Amino acid sequence: MADFEGILPAIITPMGEDGRFNEAAFREVVEFNIQAGVNGFWVAGGTGESVLLDDDENMQIANAAADQNRGRTKMIMHVGAATTLRAAKLAENAGKAGVEAICCVPPFFYRQPDESIVQHYKTVAAAANLPLFVYNLPGSTGVEITPELMQKIQDGVPQLQGLKHSAMNQGFVRSFADMGLDVLIGNSTQMLAAMTNGATGCVDGPPNIAPEFWVAIRDAYNAGDIPAAEAAQQHAAKLTGIVREFGMHPTIKALISERLGIDCGDPRLPTQPLSPENRAEVIRQAEALGVTKLAVAQSDD
Numbered sequence: 001m002a003d004f005e006g007i008l009p010a011i012i013t014p015m016g017e018d019g020r021f022n023e024a025a026f027r028e029v030v031e032f033n034i035q036a037g038v039n040g041f042w043v044a045g046g047t048g049e050s051v052l053l054d055d056d057e058n059m060q061i062a063n064a065a066a067d068q069n070r071g072r073t074k075m076i077m078h079v080g081a082a083t084t085l086r087a088a089k090l091a092e093n094a095g096k097a098g099v100e101a102i103c104c105v106p107p108f109f110y111r112q113p114d115e116s117i118v119q120h121y122k123t124v125a126a127a128a129n130l131p132l133f134v135y136n137l138p139g140s141t142g143v144e145i146t147p148e149l150m151q152k153i154q155d156g157v158p159q160l161q162g163l164k165h166s167a168m169n170q171g172f173v174r175s176f177a178d179m180g181l182d183v184l185i186g187n188s189t190q191m192l193a194a195m196t197n198g199a200t201g202c203v204d205g206p207p208n209i210a211p212e213f214w215v216a217i218r219d220a221y222n223a224g225d226i227p228a229a230e231a232a233q234q235h236a237a238k239l240t241g242i243v244r245e246f247g248m249h250p251t252i253k254a255l256i257s258e259r260l261g262i263d264c265g266d267p268r269l270p271t272q273p274l275s276p277e278n279r280a281e282v283i284r285q286a287e288a289l290g291v292t293k294l295a296v297a298q299s300d301d
Helices: 023-036 055-069 084-097 114-128 147-156 172-178 188-196 211-222 226-246 248-260 276-288
Strands: 006-009 040-043 074-078 101-104 132-136 160-165 182-185 201-204
Touching (some): 006 211, 023 055, 023 211, 023 248, 040 055, 055 074, 084 101, 084 114, 160 172, 182 188, 211 226, 226 248, 226 276
Parallel strands (some): 006 201, 040 074, 074 101, 101 132, 132 160, 160 182, 182 201
16 A cells, blocks of 8 residues: 555645735635545645745745644645755755655756756755655646656655656556556546556645545545446546636635635736636536535534
8 A cells, every 4th residue: 555645635725815825724625625535635736826935835834734634644745946945945844844745846947957856856855854756747847757767866865755747648657656656646537547557646636626526536446346436537527627627726716715615815926816707607517516515614623
């Protein structure tokens, strides 16, 4: 059994009226997902508007995530930054905060040779002294972590635990799994397919909204009921389709706000919020899938 497996929502970063991190709302979203049965979280990643956060916010998020979780699930804190110095500082804070692991995109903007990427991860991992997940997100970083590059990272970074694979080449899933890595697929429409190919679980944004949809995939798969897992995957994929049609950050924030009866705020600029018309349509389509407003907010008791 893998150390990191199942469904780990890539959690949003709620914003307050002042445009800053809303810790109270963040804690409610965490607790709602924990009560729904998720295995962990991918914190301050792409769905969490990572590169739009300042370092103080990142560190505040890490502290809040660990404190709200209290070891109940696996908190994987994203510490990626354009410079090794910044990423290592965020990693050190994550280690002190008490999360279960860190994750990190490779250095971006200036293309680096493999040796520099390995050294970057080596320095960042050492600063936290926690299990490390590589964040393979070439569409945003311009750097693809191939099995060949991953082997170099594995040879040079003893804390390496696995990766979130958000690249197009799904054939790499088996290659990474054969290296003994925990492979978390970054596409929630492909959770079941990836798990049958060696992935241990899924990290994506849409499960924030209705974690029970993906918990159903996990439970059916673990029980060996593939037809039920396929049906659950098909249903869950429809929610992901809504998010992709209307935009990840504004749609997820709008639907969680509606469902939990809290205000998760707007995406951070330059991303625009949904228009009133689109917000109403998003809610209508989600409700048709069974994403209903909760009558009672979740608590951490």
